[in-house]
Amino acid sequence: MINTDGNIPTDRDRRQNLKMPLFENKPELNDPLYNFMKILRPDNIIFVDNPDFYETELTENMLKTGELIELNNNYYRNSYLYRSNPDDVARTEKDTYISSREEKNAGATNNWMEPSELKSRILKLIDGSMTGKNMYIVPFILGPANSKYSEAGIQITDNQYVVLNLMKISLVGIEAIRRIEKEGKFVLAVHVTGNLDKNNRYIAHFTDEDLIISVNTAYGGNALLTKKGYALRIASVHARDNSRMAEHMMALEITSPAGQKYGISGAFPSASGKTNLSMIRIPEDMPGWNTQLLSDDIIWMHINNNSLYAINPEYGFFGVAPGTNSKTNPNAMKAFNRDTVFTNTALTEDRKPWWYSLDNSVDKVYGWRGNLTDDLKNAAHPNSRFTTPVKNYPYLSDKFYDSDGLKIDAILFGGRRSDLIPLVREAKTWAQGVLFGAMIRAETTAATTGRVGILRNDPMAMIPFCGYNMGDYFKHWLDMGKLVKNRPRIFYVNWFRRDSDGNFMWPGFSENFRVIKWITERLDGQTNALETPVGYVPDISTFPAGKVDTDTLEKLFKIDYSGWLNELNELIPFFTRIGSQFPDELWREFYDMKGEIEKHL
Numbered sequence: 001m002i003n004t005d006g007n008i009p010t011d012r013d014r015r016q017n018l019k020m021p022l023f024e025n026k027p028e029l030n031d032p033l034y035n036f037m038k039i040l041r042p043d044n045i046i047f048v049d050n051p052d053f054y055e056t057e058l059t060e061n062m063l064k065t066g067e068l069i070e071l072n073n074n075y076y077r078n079s080y081l082y083r084s085n086p087d088d089v090a091r092t093e094k095d096t097y098i099s100s101r102e103e104k105n106a107g108a109t110n111n112w113m114e115p116s117e118l119k120s121r122i123l124k125l126i127d128g129s130m131t132g133k134n135m136y137i138v139p140f141i142l143g144p145a146n147s148k149y150s151e152a153g154i155q156i157t158d159n160q161y162v163v164l165n166l167m168k169i170s171l172v173g174i175e176a177i178r179r180i181e182k183e184g185k186f187v188l189a190v191h192v193t194g195n196l197d198k199n200n201r202y203i204a205h206f207t208d209e210d211l212i213i214s215v216n217t218a219y220g221g222n223a224l225l226t227k228k229g230y231a232l233r234i235a236s237v238h239a240r241d242n243s244r245m246a247e248h249m250m251a252l253e254i255t256s257p258a259g260q261k262y263g264i265s266g267a268f269p270s271a272s273g274k275t276n277l278s279m280i281r282i283p284e285d286m287p288g289w290n291t292q293l294l295s296d297d298i299i300w301m302h303i304n305n306n307s308l309y310a311i312n313p314e315y316g317f318f319g320v321a322p323g324t325n326s327k328t329n330p331n332a333m334k335a336f337n338r339d340t341v342f343t344n345t346a347l348t349e350d351r352k353p354w355w356y357s358l359d360n361s362v363d364k365v366y367g368w369r370g371n372l373t374d375d376l377k378n379a380a381h382p383n384s385r386f387t388t389p390v391k392n393y394p395y396l397s398d399k400f401y402d403s404d405g406l407k408i409d410a411i412l413f414g415g416r417r418s419d420l421i422p423l424v425r426e427a428k429t430w431a432q433g434v435l436f437g438a439m440i441r442a443e444t445t446a447a448t449t450g451r452v453g454i455l456r457n458d459p460m461a462m463i464p465f466c467g468y469n470m471g472d473y474f475k476h477w478l479d480m481g482k483l484v485k486n487r488p489r490i491f492y493v494n495w496f497r498r499d500s501d502g503n504f505m506w507p508g509f510s511e512n513f514r515v516i517k518w519i520t521e522r523l524d525g526q527t528n529a530l531e532t533p534v535g536y537v538p539d540i541s542t543f544p545a546g547k548v549d550t551d552t553l554e555k556l557f558k559i560d561y562s563g564w565l566n567e568l569n570e571l572i573p574f575f576t577r578i579g580s581q582f583p584d585e586l587w588r589e590f591y592d593m594k595g596e597i598e599k600h601l
């Protein structure tokens with residue numbers, strides 16, 4: 001937790017009577033908090049200065065009300081199950097707004113509403129909404145406590161589940177108040193549970209004012225505003241203005257048997273493998289290799305020594321539970337067996353969290369809505385998640401606490417694609433790599449409400465998270481490549497190809513490390529690759545494929561030119577919709593690639 005020089009007030013009575021002002025040295029910083037207190041009119045104000053104290057307190061409260069269910073302590077120490085409102089189980093993108101002053105700064109891919117219009121709608125919903133309730137003030141730092149690249153903010157909320165989760169995924173405590181006083185500014189994130197009415201839900205980002213307001217939802221990405229709201233939507237705007245990047249990426253540090261280090265980051269759409277890759281276990285036949293996690297979901301990058309470095313603005317995981325088991329992701333299992341809140345998983349009769357694929361020794365469980373059921377496949381919600389502090393993770397990179405973070409040598413893009421997209425390919429240049437990112441089309445998942453498995457454009461896995469115009473964002477990517485001398489190399493991976501029976505052709509998980517090894521060989525200039533119009537692809541004869549047979553491998557690397565032409569043609573309306581801010585340089589990259597593909601037809 002935050003180092004507070006031992007000065008944490010732990011007196012239980014103090015919390016009931018928070019002495020405003022919070023900021024004694026810069027009183028004007030209190031004004032936005034006063035404004036919202038007047039609007040929300042809570043009965044009590046609770047300042048979450050000491051997360052250890054409040055973790056115990058809130059857990060006890062929520063066990064009493066039945067909001068939390070205590071899990072079997074023999075297997076899951078200090079861990080709980082939470083069942084959400086059934087209409088509040090995933091991010092709702094239709095309710096998410098980028099409310100910049102000028103519409104063109106939100107762009108065609110974001111919902112936009114004029115800020116005063118959106119605020120007046122929201123004010124009607126939140127006026128007096130905390131009367132009879134406690135208002136929690138949760139100060140936090142995003143990024144290592146000692147880093148100049150970190151930022152501090154405050155979330156206010158009336159929701160104990162939200163506070164409990166924030167304390168697990170962010171660096172919460174009084175230290176943030178000191179940082180805010182020093183910097184003279186902060187991002188304010190206001191969360192109001194309201195009545196959870198799904199027809200009156202808003203996740204509103206006032207990007208010119210460093211203000212977020214979320215109402216009528218308590219779901220993770222909608223309500224834990226340190227995460228997608230701040231660390232991506234608001235931070236991407238800050239990053240654009242400061243030659244930095246705020247990305248929906250995992251990152252890990254790799255050490256080869258010879259002791260060579262590599263920093264690898266990867267942007268894949270929601271529920272498409274970032275957490276699993278960040279926690280990857282090395283295959284048994286590859287002794288001497290090592291990986292250590294920097295981030296499972298979000299990184300902030302800056303330029304340092306002519307290279308791109310990444311810090312993790314988070315302090316915990318909000319990870320997808322289904323699909324996790326001792327074969328696919330044993331390292332996650334080691335982290336979430338204590339201090340974890342599970343949300344919307346199923347529950348075994350001996351009070352263990354459960355989802356299909358975790359273990360097959362049961363024939364009945366309590367489903368995510370609490371009913372005893374033998375419909376095991378649907379018992380856990382497909383977007384059920386675990387919230388676990390990162391300090392529980394056994395293989396954390398020491399760069400996690402480093403003020404400069406991890407140097408990034410390779411950036412991966414990817415997504416779920418059952419056909420066309422090869423297992424791995426490498427961009428010839430940074431600009432082509434930016435095109436790779438811009439071209440991500442992937443099958444949708446349960447992380448967001450709506451249909452699952454339909455293709456959608458999700459450039460850089462940021463379509464739901466970019467806080468400004470996507471065309472300007474592409475331009476920013478191109479500009480960053482010009483500013484960084486030692487540019488990371490850019491790759492595109494696809495673990496999700498399927499055969500005609502619908503089975504995955506590539507075994508995935510641990511086996512993905514073979515692709516990572518090939519990437520490190522490329523970084524070292526040790527291996528040849530074949531040049532194609534869509535990038536370099538591995539030479540099958542030297543690719544470290546493990547047990548996958550040559551026939552399958554050929555399919556995984558084959559370039560289907562007519563399929564690619566179709567893919568590019570289908571991208572044109574999307575790129576066109578982004579409008580005049582779509583960079584000419586990226587159109588040129590696009591038409592170069594298209595021209596090269598056409599030569600093969």
Ligand code: GTP
Nearest residue numbers: 270271272273274275276320322323447495508509
């Ligand atoms: P968010 O937290 O939503 O941003 O997702 P994420 O990108 O971190 O996704 P995560 O790693 O949690 O994976 C989501 C789902 O994909 C889980 O059900 C995993 O089991 C599954 N998955 C991850 N990696 C692979 C893989 O290599 N192959 C296959 N077949 N499935 C995978």
Ligand code: SPV
Nearest residue numbers: 091220221227228270447
């Ligand atoms: C995602 O949907 O990409 C997540 C989960 O990582 S949430 O925090 O809900 O956005």
Ligand code: MN
Nearest residue numbers: 248270271297
């Ligand atoms: Mn995510």
